[in-house]
Amino acid sequence: MPTVTPVEYEDASPEVREVYDDFHRLRGDTDIPEYWKAIAHHPQSLKRAWTQFRDVMQPGALDTLTKEMIYLAVSATNRCDFCVEAHTNLARKLGMTEQMLGELMEVVALANGLNAYGVGYQVRPSDLARTSKK
Amino acid sequence: MPTVTPVEYEDASPEVREVYDDFHRLRGDTDIPEYWKAIAHHPQSLKRAWTQFRDVMQPGALDTLTKEMIYLAVSATNRCDFCVEAHTNLARKLGMTEQMLGELMEVVALANGLNAYGVGYQVRPSDLARTSKK
Amino acid sequence: MPTVTPVEYEDASPEVREVYDDFHRLRGDTDIPEYWKAIAHHPQSLKRAWTQFRDVMQPGALDTLTKEMIYLAVSATNRCDFCVEAHTNLARKLGMTEQMLGELMEVVALANGLNAYGVGYQVRPSDLARTSKK
């Protein structure tokens, strides 16, 4: 169970309901995930977090699916169980195939592994300039 | 300076040179980054890491630029300075514009921020099912 | 279940019982959390960890509630489920209101998000000096 009391629609203040309604408009008539209902215990957080999420994830130079896959990669790296589950679902709804997910996780595993060499051997950014010719 | 002695091409064993030559074939006649020269102090690591990197980053269901951007997102989340610098450069060479980088970093910042709520309020994966209708 | 066998009071060595008794003295007659009973499988760890915890969390220039909230912020950033739950409870017992928790988590989410820009764009500490006047 979350550590705060989730706010249900029927008990929500007008400020919270406004966000919930916006969520429904965007996602169709699906339910409000527990994640947002937990954040809603502090209405300003809900409004700020939802507005930021909605605006940042809009298509721009990157389409929404690419953004969702980046979000999922960050969540897996951050070891956030809930976030991984939620954003795997969201990316699939936007068209991520099992093959795409497989390649995405290979890059995530690769980067997490190879990042460790960079730090483990203390390769510094300024070292980029010092390179050896064949 | 790295904590191990970087292996220069002229001092490299045939096993290491084979990887360096493969690197040159793939990237054109550029220099070997310090990162790979540091890993080369343990030749098996170099061979394994380079082969994995080369194979995983090939285009598949995801193109190489998308993979590089995912790699960069993981590196920024992992706070790996060298990795961020190197993969920002690589992604740019593959066509990432400043607008794309800007949107990529917004998603990285968003996900790092919103992941924290998920853990901070202990929203569990199994909670996904328990949702409230309007 | 923990990966080690938790040590119950009745099975505990005198060294472990001494810590458990100290815990009871400090917290009133509550139960020993599983966390400490797991660490107790290695009595030196229990003694060191408990003594450090008890001494560091004493009021000083910062009061214990502020310290508990800092502890909670670190635990949420570290994605430690058990730690988040335990220290949310402890902070509430010390007087943290729901409004305070809401603001605390907003700062945690903000910092996790904005930290990512610092690394993602490679802003270095030494860059602080190079600033632009209006």
Add this chain to the structure above:
Amino acid sequence: MPTVTPVEYEDASPEVREVYDDFHRLRGDTDIPEYWKAIAHHPQSLKRAWTQFRDVMQPGALDTLTKEMIYLAVSATNRCDFCVEAHTNLARKLGMTEQMLGELMEVVALANGLNAYGVGYQVRPSDLARTSKK
């Protein structure tokens, strides 16, 4: 150097100048840190990040100094060099003494250390209920 070109005041678009002016109003006539000038290469990021930072850090149930110390604790846990330096400075300007910083870092080190036991021994949140009486 940052991986993006920092935006100086004289080259900034009206949208970016508006944020820079707001920064000056809030902090007095100090310079714009490189951090914000780097984010400014993507003006929407700057506006969103600055607005969120300014609003979240306002005094509420927690005062601004407590919020800054929480921010610093998160930044140290996230190993973000720039962020640690910047927020140590900001907290000092708000009244954090060396004694307070010392106690803050002791809690940060304590929590990072003791969090590791929680995960390392797999103490689960649901384990909290199963406790032993003396």
Add this chain to the structure above:
Amino acid sequence: MPTVTPVEYEDASPEVREVYDDFHRLRGDTDIPEYWKAIAHHPQSLKRAWTQFRDVMQPGALDTLTKEMIYLAVSATNRCDFCVEAHTNLARKLGMTEQMLGELMEVVALANGLNAYGVGYQVRPSDLARTSKK
């Protein structure tokens, strides 16, 4: 439940079965853990990950038990619940006693705690040279 469908032996392609058979050869006639069956949904990942795991964990200058304990230390630091459980079991099978596990976790907790001071006070690698004589 995993976010992908685990691949059972009887439904597996020849490429996946080859890895499963290799796993059985190495570990005796034990079952395939869910971890590998999840990765198997993307057969190239399974082959790459398993081959890397098998080869890296072979005894060399470090014996396999030491390698397993290092693997466990990394997993605890990364807050990976599944990984901690699996590699605690593997290390025990290789001879890790409860006393060794206790000392291992003390080092993990110590390092996680003391690392935080290094970042929190911004002690830089180059600072190593600047030291004071008695």
Add this chain to the structure above:
Amino acid sequence: MPTVTPVEYEDASPEVREVYDDFHRLRGDTDIPEYWKAIAHHPQSLKRAWTQFRDVMQPGALDTLTKEMIYLAVSATNRCDFCVEAHTNLARKLGMTEQMLGELMEVVALANGLNAYGVGYQVRPSDLARTSKK
């Protein structure tokens, strides 16, 4: 530069000097690293951190070199630059060869990479029991 003023031996209080003297006794007549001189600005931290470090790193069921290598693995995973440099040096003084360092970092990179699959596919600890026979 560190964010606090390092405490030199000649300016140190008797409480701090006692730790510095203990350091000299243990390590021979080498200098005090900046790390400890930074922590010394808060003498209780210095005493607690040094005592814990000294006691935990003593040989027991694990020898000191194995403990140092575990410490290094944690530091590389935590992306702590100073810590990686310092503990690479310490482990070398205790007998770690370049081959051992190479194998250590391969395990660190492997574990960081494979941990990501565990979270990325949401393999849960309780899943360990559900395995498939050949």
